[in-house]
Amino acid sequence: MGKINTRIVKINGINPEKELIEEGAKFIRAGKLVAFPTETVYGLGANGLDEAAVEEIFIAKGRPQDNPLILHVSSLEEVKPLVKEISKEAEILMKEFWPGPLTLLFKKSTLVPMIITAGLDTVAIRMPNHPIAIELIKSSGVPIAAPSANTSGKPSPTSAEHVIEDLYGKIHMIMDGGTTGVGLESTVLDLTVETPIILRPGGITLEDLKEILPDVELDAAMIKDDNKLVPKSPGQKYRHYAPKADMFVFVGQVEDIVKAIKERAGQLIEEGKTVGIMATDETEHEYERGVIMSVGSRKNLGTIGQNLFNVIRRFDERKVDIILAEGVESFHIGTAIMNRLKKASGGKIIKV
CATH class of the missing domain: 3.90.870.10 (DHBP synthase)
Structure with a gap:
C-alpha cells in the first residue's frame, strides 16, 4: 500500500x-x-x-x-x-x-x-x-x-x-x-x-x-481467554489496547494494591528497569519511585474510562519497561475498565 x-x-x-x-x-x-x-x-x-x-x-x-x-x-x-x-x-x-x-x-x-x-x-x-x-x-x-x-x-x-x-x-x-x-x-x-x-x-x-x-x-x-473462540464481536479475541511494555494489573483492597505495587516497583527499579505506575487520584501521592501517572478518580470511574487509553500511550512515550496498574472494582463502568485492563495486560492479573 x-x-x-x-x-x-x-x-x-x-x-x-x-x-x-x-x-x-x-x-x-x-x-x-x-x-x-x-x-x-x-x-x-x-x-x-x-x-x-x-x-x-x-x-x-x-x-x-x-x-x-x-x-x-x-x-x-x-x-x-x-x-x-x-x-x-x-x-x-x-x-x-x-x-x-x-x-x-x-x-x-x-x-x-x-x-x-x-x-x-x-x-x-x-x-x-x-x-x-x-x-x-x-x-x-x-x-x-x-x-x-x-x-x-x-x-x-x-x-x-x-x-x-x-x-x-x-x-x-x-x-x-x-x-x-x-x-x-x-x-x-x-x-x-x-x-x-x-x-x-x-x-x-x-x-x-x-x-x-x-x-x-x-x-x-x-472471563476466560480462548484462542479458539470465533469472535461474534470486536474486542472478544486477541490482545487489545496493549502498551509496548509488559503490563500487570493488581486487584484487591486499595491499600493492599498500593503496598504490592510499591514492593514490586522497588524490586524492578533495583534490577535497572524503568517502571510505570498507573495510579489513581486517591493513591498517586503514595508512590515515591517510578514513572507515576494517575488515570482518574476511584470516586468517579468514568474519569478512568476517559483517560485509560491516553495514559497507556503516555507510558509508551516514556519508554517504560513494565507497567504496574491498579485495578478497580468490577461494577458499572468498572466492569468495562477491568475488561480493557485484562486485554491490555494479556491477562496478567495479580490478586493481592
Missing part, C-alpha cells in the same frame, strides 16, 4: 462545518477511509456496503479478518435494510440508549457484505452520540463500518493525535473533533440468542441493561 496524502481537518465537535462533513462524505462514497470522533473513541470509517472499501480498513489497521466490524447508522430507519428483523427488545433498547455507546447484534440481511461480519450471520450496529459522526453518516448516505482508528492491538485512540500517530499516510482524512467523552468502546449486546449476552462491556453497563432486560448476562468468554 503506497503512502497516502492524509488530510487532517479541525472540525467543530458541536456544530460541525457542513463543507468539511461533505468532504469526508465524498471520501466515504468514493471507497476511501476517514477517521472521525464518536463519543466512545475515534472510528476508522468506510462505506459499510462496499466490500473493497471495507477491506482497506483491515489493511490500514493490520486487523485480522476474523474480527467483525460494527456498522454505524444515523437513524433507526437505517437499521431495517441491514437486518432480518428487529425484535421488541431491540426497539426498546434503541429508543432508550440510542444515540449512545450501545451496539446491538442482529441477524444480518443479504445487503451486508460477509467481510463486515467475518462470515457470521449476525451484524453489529450502533448509532453514535456525536454530531460529527451522525452528520458524516447522514451526508454519506450509507452505513459506515468503523472499528477504532488505531493500529490493531494498540490502545484505542481518544484524540486525533493518537490517530495521526498510528494511521497518518495510510488513510485519506482525519477529522479532528477534540478528545472523546466515554473513552471506552461501546457495549456490545447479542440479542440473537435466547438469553441476551453482553459480548463486550462499555459505557452502557450491565446494571443499565438489567433495568430493561432483567435476564441479561455477561459473556463467559470475557
